[in-house]
Amino acid sequence: MQITKLSRKNIQALTPYQSARRLGGRGDVWLNANEYPTSPDFDLLTCQFNRYPEAQPTAVINGYAQYAGVDSQNVLVSRGGDESIELIIRAFCEADDSVLYCPPTYGMYGVSAETCGVAVKTVPLTADFQLDLPEIARHLDGVKVVFVCSPNNPTGGLIKRPDLLELLQMTAGRAIVVVDEAYIEFCPTATMVNELGNFPHLAIIRTLSKAFALAGLRCGFTLASPELIGILQKVIAPYPLPVPVSDIAAQALAPQGIATMQERVAQLNALRVDLQKNLAKLPLVEQIFASEANYLLVKFKDGQKVFQALWDQGIILRNQHTALSLANCVRITVGTADENRRVVQAISELS
Structure with a gap:
């Protein structure tokens, strides 16, 4: 008997999310996962591991x-x-509900829905990577959760605030709207957190993986109304955060940790501006999309060639060629000044 045949039909058909680490590569310049280029330094303050951790530290x-x-x-x-x-x-989501999201965007919305056996509806972003609100309204029947990423991954731009507010208004009493703010530290004034009191069906996702430079920690957050948080507490694992994770996370969220993160963001935003300026000079570059995050989406004359050539040199970027509306596009995480210089130099040598 094949074990695969015992698995759920939706899992048999599922293509797992192609994370940066799953895709692999051999390199010394890793600019494919929107990680911070260097690691912060923390020492564990808690060394008692024989007890289970707090459910919510x-x-x-x-x-x-x-x-x-x-x-x-x-x-x-x-x-x-x-x-x-x-x-x-x-x-x-019940078995007959749907999840809606707007590609090109983060792939885990669809993968998570399919893993749970929930149907997916997609409404593509407009040509300028904004919400197509009339089409979303047309597809809302049966939708229980709407995911929106802002700044959007992989395009880098913000979704217009008035459009997010209109989305929240049209979904009131019908669906949960999830605004994924994984990159909000790079443009903090754009957060929707001040709307939580106005829209009880709004949930905001945050993370320590990007600006806090703690992708290896695996620590994220949901911000929402107490009622919504209470519902999620019913289904979350009893001890989601290991003691070392909560120890380091608490340190990162102390005043000094926040100040360090904000300094890191200022430096990275400046590096992004320089990287964009230098890429724009290259003849192989057709377009660089406006970004409010720690990466740039770049359209090349031949994106496949650029991606593969740099991959072969150990410069690992993220190929977006197969994503909706992103033919010949490559996403480049902002690295150190030296890493950014190597990217620009390698592309210039292909011209």
Whole structure:
């Protein structure tokens, strides 16, 4: 007997999310996962590991609540933002419900829905990578959760705030709207957190993986109304955060940790501006899309050639060629000044 035949039919048909690490590569310049290019330095302050951790570590919850400007009852901590995506689908979607998202965008919305056996509806972004609100309204029947990423991955731009507000208005009483703010630290004034009190069906996903430079920690957050948070607490694992993770997360969320993160963001935003300026001079570059995050989406005359040539040199970027409307596009994470220089030099030598 083949074990595969015992698995659920939707899992048999499922193509797993192609994460940067799953795709692999051999290199010394890793600019394919939107990670911070260098690691922060933390020492564990807690070394007692024989007891189970707190279900929702108080220091982490309170630290993030203070940072985000919300009450602690508006915060849930999870194993990265990805767990939050799946928790919301599991908590709110019946077997005959649907999840809606707008490609090109983060692939885990669809993968998580398919893993849970929930149908997916897609409404492509407009040509300028904004929400197509009339089409979303037309497809809302049967939709229980709508995912929107802002700044959007992989395009880098913000979704217009008035459009997000209109989406929230049209879904009131019908669906949960999830705004994924994984990259919001790079443009903090664009957050939707101040709308939580106005829209009880709004959930915001955050992470320590990007600006906090802690992708290896796997620590994310959901910000929402107390009622919505209470529903998610029913389905989350009993001990989602290991003790070392909550220890380091609490340190990162202390005042000094926040200040360090903000300095890091300022430096990276400046590096992004320089990288964009230098890429724009290259003849192989057709277009660089406006970005409010720690990466640039670049359209080349022959994106496949550029991606493969740099891959062969150990410069690992993220190929977006097969994503909707992104033919010949490559996403480049902003690295160190030296890494950015190597990218530009390698592309210039292909001209």
